[in-house]
Amino acid sequence: MKIRRSKKIERLNLTPILDAIFIFIFFLLMSAQFIDIVQIGSDAPAVATVSEDKKDKDPPLNLTLDIRKDEILVTTGLDNKLYKKIKIQEQDGKLVLGELIKALVQIKTKNIDEKSVIIKPNQEFKYNKLVEIMDAVKKLSKEQGVVKGKSKKGNSVQTDTLFDQIIFETVI
Secondary structure, X not given: OOOOOOOOOOOOOOHHHHHHHHHHHHHHHHHOOOOOOOOOOOEOOOOOOOOHHHOOOOOOOOOEEEEOOOEEEEEEOOOOEEEEEEEOEEXXXXXXXXXXHHHHXXXXXXXXXXXXXXXXXXXXXXXXXXXXXXXHHHEOOOOOOOEEEEOOXXXXXXXXXXXXXXXXXXXX
16 A cells, blocks of 8 residues: 655745845836926817897907917907007027017907916917917016006906916817
């Protein structure tokens, strides 16, 4: 009669494999590229119909910047009345926006309560140049000073913010 001896099953030593996995994770984390993703806030265009009895006494400003390849058309009102035509100039790879800022300060002085601007860029206009325009439209720098004006309530208002609510016009 044969006697069976049970063999003791040896356990695998997982320590070297776990060490290798942790080292692999460490190298993956060290070789990963961490990038900053920046989001530019913008409001969606509002579509609404206004009935005759709900119309405001004052027409809306409807400030629009029609950005073309070599010029910016600043228009106001529902009929898009041309306020100013500004030629786009570059210096050292950056846009020279002094004339645009002067026009926006004049508009803001008369409409101190207004906060929104509609931007209508041409499809061929470069994205980084559009961001420069958006930055210039939002806020005045310390060197440019502040805008003073009277609110609709008659109070004197002083602000360094121009038009911080940017709306992109969609063309269908």
